[in-house]
Amino acid sequence: MASRGSTVLRVLAKHLLAEVPAARFGLAPGRVRRAAWARGTRRAFEELGPAFVKLGQLISVRPDEFSDELVAEMRSMQDSVPPIPASAIRAVIAAEFAAEPEELFATFEDTPLASASIAQVHRATLSESYRPVWGEVLPPGADVVVKVVRPGAAESIRADIAVARRLAARLAGTGLARRFDPVALLDESAVTVERELDLRQEGRFADRFRFDFRDDPRVVVPRIVWPRSTARMLTMEYMRGWRLTELEAARAEGVDCRGLAVHGATAFMRQVFVHGRYHADLHPANLFVTPDDTIAYLDFGIVGHLTPEERMNITQVMAALVYRDADRALTYSAKLGVHVPPDRIEAVRRGLGKLLDGTTRRDGTRDFALFGLGFLKLLGRHGVRIPSGYGLLIKSLATVEGVARALYPEIDIVATAQPFTTRILGQAMGDPARLRERMPAAVRAALRELVA
Amino acid sequence: MTDDVMRFFAAWMLTHEAADEGLKAAVLRGESGGPEGMGGGPDAFVDGLAAMVAEEKERLKRALEARARGEEPAAERDSDPALEEIRFEVAELRGRLDSIESLLETLVRKIG
Ligand SMILES: Nc1ncnc2c1ncn2[C@@H]1O[C@H](COP(=O)(O)OP(=O)(O)O)[C@@H](O)[C@H]1O
Numbered sequence: 001m002a003s004r005g006s007t008v009l010r011v012l013a014k015h016l017l018a019e020v021p022a023a024r025f026g027l028a029p030g031r032v033r034r035a036a037w038a039r040g041t042r043r044a045f046e047e048l049g050p051a052f053v054k055l056g057q058l059i060s061v062r063p064d065e066f067s068d069e070l071v072a073e074m075r076s077m078q079d080s081v082p083p084i085p086a087s088a089i090r091a092v093i094a095a096e097f098a099a100e101p102e103e104l105f106a107t108f109e110d111t112p113l114a115s116a117s118i119a120q121v122h123r124a125t126l127s128e129s130y131r132p133v134w135g136e137v138l139p140p141g142a143d144v145v146v147k148v149v150r151p152g153a154a155e156s157i158r159a160d161i162a163v164a165r166r167l168a169a170r171l172a173g174t175g176l177a178r179r180f181d182p183v184a185l186l187d188e189s190a191v192t193v194e195r196e197l198d199l200r201q202e203g204r205f206a207d208r209f210r211f212d213f214r215d216d217p218r219v220v221v222p223r224i225v226w227p228r229s230t231a232r233m234l235t236m237e238y239m240r241g242w243r244l245t246e247l248e249a250a251r252a253e254g255v256d257c258r259g260l261a262v263h264g265a266t267a268f269m270r271q272v273f274v275h276g277r278y279h280a281d282l283h284p285a286n287l288f289v290t291p292d293d294t295i296a297y298l299d300f301g302i303v304g305h306l307t308p309e310e311r312m313n314i315t316q317v318m319a320a321l322v323y324r325d326a327d328r329a330l331t332y333s334a335k336l337g338v339h340v341p342p343d344r345i346e347a348v349r350r351g352l353g354k355l356l357d358g359t360t361r362r363d364g365t366r367d368f369a370l371f372g373l374g375f376l377k378l379l380g381r382h383g384v385r386i387p388s389g390y391g392l393l394i395k396s397l398a399t400v401e402g403v404a405r406a407l408y409p410e411i412d413i414v415a416t417a418q419p420f421t422t423r424i425l426g427q428a429m430g431d432p433a434r435l436r437e438r439m440p441a442a443v444r445a446a447l448r449e450l451v452a
Numbered sequence: 453m454t455d456d457v458m459r460f461f462a463a464w465m466l467t468h469e470a471a472d473e474g475l476k477a478a479v480l481r482g483e484s485g486g487p488e489g490m491g492g493g494p495d496a497f498v499d500g501l502a503a504m505v506a507e508e509k510e511r512l513k514r515a516l517e518a519r520a521r522g523e524e525p526a527a528e529r530d531s532d533p534a535l536e537e538i539r540f541e542v543a544e545l546r547g548r549l550d551s552i553e554s555l556l557e558t559l560v561r562k563i564g
Contacts, residue, residue, distance in 0.1 A: 097554070098561040133547040134540060200551065207547065211540045226550035323500060324492030356492070422500045 005163045008048060015044040031069070038073040046077060050117035050153060051160035053077060054189045060395070065380065081117050086110035089120055089148050096230045104228055106141060113145060114285075118153050118196060122146045123238060132223035132237075133207040134214065143238035144225060147199060154197050161190045188388055196301045199234035205277075205300035206236065212275050218260070219267050220296045239296040241288030244406050250289050257289065261408035264295050265416040268400045272393070273315050273420045276306040280392055282399045289407075304392055310336060312428065314393065319421040321371070322414055324356040337387040344382045351378045365412035369398035478502040 019040040023033045045052035059066055060074035089112075093101050101108035105124040114121045126142045138144075168182035195201055203224040210221040220239070228235035242250040251257055264287075271278035279286075281302035288296040306314065313335045320329035326349050330340065340348050352375065359371040372394040379386055401413040428434060482503025 096558070098558045133543040203547075204544070207544060214536075224547065226547040227554045229551055230555065319497060323494075323496040325494055325497065328494065328497075418500065419504070422497070422504050425497075426501050426504060 004159060005166065008160075008163055008167065011047050012041070012044045015040040015047070018043075034067050034069040035073075038067065038069040041070065042073040042077055045074075049081075049156070049160065051157045051164065051189070051193065053117055054157075054193050055164065055186065058185055058189050058192075081115060083112045083115035083120060084150060086112075086122075088151055089122065092148050092151050092232060093146075096233050097228075101146075105144075105146075108146070117150075118157075119147050119149050119199070122148070124235070126225065130225050130227065132225070134210045135223050138223060138225065138237065144228075144235050145222075145238050146228070147234045147236070149197065149199065149232040157193055157197070158190075161186060161193070165190075192302060198231045200229060200231055202300045203229055203234050203236070205303045206297075208277065209279070209297060209300065212271070212277070213267065216267065218263050218294045220290070220294045222296070222298065239288055239290065239298065241290035241296050243285055244287055244289070244403060245285070247289075247406065253291060255289050255291070256293050257407040260289055260293065260295055261404040261406075261411050262416065264407070265400055265404045265411060265413050267295065268397075269417050269420045272304075272306070273311065273318070273417075273424055276308065276311045278304045278306075278393075278396060280304040280396045282396060282403060287403060304389065304396065306389075310389070312424075315421050315424050318417050319425055321356070321368075322418045322421055326352045326356060329356075333390075336390055338379065338384060338390060340379070340382065340384050344384070348378060348382055348384075363410060365410060366414045368401045368413050372398050475502060479506040482506075 016037060017040075019036040022028075022039075023036040028036070042056065045056045056074040056077045060071055060077070066074075090101060093099075093104070097104055101124065104127070106127040107125045109123040112120050112122050122145065124144050124146050126138060126140055126144055129137055129139050129142075131137045165183060165186045168186050203226070206221050206224055210223070213219040213221065222237040222239055225235040225237075242255070247257060268278065268282075279297055279300065279302075281299060286297070286299040288298065290296050313332045316332035317329055317336070320326070320332065329352060330345070330349060334340070355371055355374045355378065359367045359374065361367050376386060376391065376394060397413070401411075404411045404413060478499045479502045482499035482501070483506075
């Protein structure tokens with residue numbers, strides 16, 4: 001394990017040294033220098049594999065803690081690696097089912113469909129029909145994909161996190177990282193990785209989403225084939241469609257991209273504000289537009305969960321954004337764990353007011369990503385700690401915006417939130433507990449108005 | 453006494469009228485520009501809410517009119533959300549059992 005520690009250091013050193021000329025031996029202006037170090041770090045993380053890729057993804061949602069350059073690099077990190085041979089995948093399937101793929105499926109393709117650091121995806125067809133948890137029966141011969149965790153992935157990720165944790169503890173001791181706690185960040189990444197390593201968890205989330213959107217014919221989620229699924233292998237319906245990187249082809253086939261953008265953004269708002277469960281790992285490869293004008297969600301590796309109380313407070317913060325109300329935003333952010341010290345409140349409120357008014361694009365639509373990241377940075381500047389769920393939600397919203405804008409550049413994501421937030425808060429006014437709490441004040445105000 | 457009754461109705465009409473004007477204005481502001489058309493701040497939310505309530509009012513009006521004409525309102529779907537939720541949970545359990553059953557079969561294959 002000590003040797004892995006030195007490998008990590010060697011890979012980091014190799015990629016950082018490669019950037020020394022670009023940083024002009026440390027003499028380049030700050031921005032150029034930071035960009036060079038950020039690039040080197042990102043390349044090192046990509047080489048070091050899944051645990052570091054995850055870590056990078058966490059860094060990419062913490063603009064309050066890390067430089068703009070590092071955050072931008074980490075956001076562009078690629079999670080695609082050379083495929084491993086089919087024989088290794090077959091070995092995993094044999095260990096899970098004590099059978100060859102040909103005994104489990106009618107057909108199985110040895111050439112992978114996709115290969116990422118944690119899992120590899122192969123196509124297959126069902127040998128018998130299966131009634132899924134929700135939806136129509138899958139007939140024999142139905143096209144499916146088999147997602148298999150790479151052999152040794154779990155062990156090497158766990159070992160890597162342990163190594164990185166030790167390095168981080170040493171880093172924390174040097175005082176180089178004053179403001180943030182690298183050990184806590186790693187523990188957070190350990191939790192997300194553990195969850196992704198058990199594919200059954202992902203399958204359950206997929207079933208749940210399918211159910212949540214059962215009344216929406218334009219949102220589809222693959223059906224899970226449970227008799228062919230274990231912790232290390234997930235079998236699900238094959239989805240036909242175009243990735244968001246292949247939109248030109250989709251448009252050529254007459255797919256209504258504009259309609260799908262609005263619908264997709266609305267579907268996300270519904271996940272957050274109505275269900276309290278949202279797909280938090282949205283990126284262009286995890287989302288398809290299909291030939292019959294639907295949006296297909298793939299890969300439920302990371303799902304955000306909100307308690308009813310959090311959901312209500314987030315609705316309030318969103319309403320504050322929709323209606324540009326800095327006070328409301330701060331009041332309800334505090335309930336979500338964003339505590340601004342009393343002597344900073346005025347300054348933060350002023351900064352927030354400026355952001356609320358100043359993040360409009362030239363065409364009049366609002367730029368949520370600019371607002372969200374600006375807000376996180378504003379809080380960071382004033383030394384306010386940001387709870388990780390809060391950062392994840394902002395990042396997810398910014399991603400939804402980016403994805404929706406790829407489909408339809410003029411979309412205003414904040415406007416799609418308006419009907420949800422307004423309706424939910426309007427309905428909450430009728431909650432008896434709230435009425436009991438607020439009515440006396442309302443009556444007093446009315447009387448005061450009358451006697452005035 | 454008659455005076456009092458008159459005053460009461462007059463006051464009622466007056467407040468009603470005032471409220472109505474204020475509300476109408478709010479609805480107009482809320483409907484007009486969407487978020488950008490509004491001034492921002494707590495009052496903007498009231499405008500947005502008023503516009504939504506006004507929409508709801510129109511819906512109610514249409515439903516009442518339809519009923520007066522003797523039309524049945526569009527058949528409400530009789531899917532009770534609580535029932536659906538239980539149905540889903542049962543189906544989810546079945547999914548888990550399917551997965552466990554195949555695990556069992558694997559063990560049998562390994563032993564046998
Ligand atoms: N159900 C599916 N139907 C079609 N393609 C799929 C399906 N699931 C995964 N893929 C393909 O495999 C790729 C990787 O799958 P994903 O679940 O995102 O794995 P990972 O979590 O390892 O990134 C996707 O980008 C997509 O191209």
